[in-house]
Ligand SMILES: [Fe+2]
């Protein structure tokens with residue numbers, strides 16, 4: 014049977030059968046053993062569990078059902094309130110007890126996940142603080158701080174290289190941070206993720222990370238009013254802005270001895286494109302340093318997601334779609350394919366609809382398994398602070414159906430999910446988050 018175009022309606026639990034998509038109203042998340050209050054009945058145990066819970070009626074959603082409920086018995090219709098007594102939850106054989114057990118385990122994992130995100134947010138805030146402090150000092154001409162950046166990046170590449178389960182998390186950014194700093198840290202995090210998946214060695218990873226942090230340092234020599242201008246730049250302003258790769262190399266020239274040569278190539282070439290139409294030199298694909306090609310991809314992506322005016326920003330999903338469908342010729346094909354593969358079709362920060370009808374926001378992804386991100390789910394029954402985060406790896410029946418534009422969200426869902434106007438990422442070691450299941 015195809016999907017049924019009939020409005021939702023209330024049915025007795027006795028009418029249910031496998032294949033009917035239902036919603037249970039009036040139960041808080043903590044008072045029912047199902048993962049969601051909307052789901053497709055997949056076995057008789059679930060129907061039994063509803064009875065054991067004392068649920069008399071549920072809402073049937075024909076649009077998502079494979080079959081309709083059976084016809085109601087007239088006698089049952091007359092007595093919809095006659096609810097079977099609740100079973101003792103201690104009864105080990107009860108269907109609901111088994112589901113409760115599973116839900117309890119999921120709840121434990123959710124707690125760990127929240128702790129891991131909190132740890133990651135803390136590490137991110139301190140990294141951003143450290144990186145921006147040192148970048149400011151170096152932009153001011155003090156190259157003595159370079160070793161601090163080198164050791165910061167070497168610790169970060171350790172995190173990527175030594176840990177195959179590291180996860181990319183969406184972070185919350187305080188509104189006060191200047192764009193150039195979180196942009197640089199984003200480019201460092203994402204390019205090192207790309208470098209790891211490409212198979213770069215430690216030396217390449219370190220050059221990549223340092224180059225990423227410094228790629229726009231030349232902008233510190235450009236007037237703020239040009240950098241922050243929200244309307245299109247004039248030709249002379251554009252000429253000035255396009256000097257930033259060259260200025261960046263000049264700023265770091267004093268530290269030539271303490272930095273790998275590739276760092277300078279990254280800074281100078283990060284706006285060169287494989288079609289030869291980039292700047293400052295209009296280099297062809299074969300002339301551009303491979304590490305610089307990685308930075309160009311990540312830089313373009315982050316610039317799409319974090320425009321000077323947040324209203325102009327694209328969602329991560331839109332940014333990847335444009336790069337992959339319309340701008341492929343600008344980038345190294347294999348690096349771009351790897352980048353898309355490890356961010357996933359729905360990168361952290363994307364608002365998505367799941368196949369059970371739930372709406373959520375992707376909050377983290379394991380680059381090794383990008384088809385199964387973690388999604389924070391909107392649910393009126395659960396307070397925002399306790400929102401459930403579903404790891405799609407653990408829910409084989411759930412999958413992301415499509416991306417949703419934040420502007421199209423109803424107000425209450427927008428408030429709940431709080432889609433970021435600034436998309437920032439950080440990486441969390443998988444070693445800390447592993448939970449025995
Ligand atoms: Fe740049």
Ligand SMILES: [Fe+2]
Nearest residue numbers: 196228229312
């Ligand atoms: Fe940039």
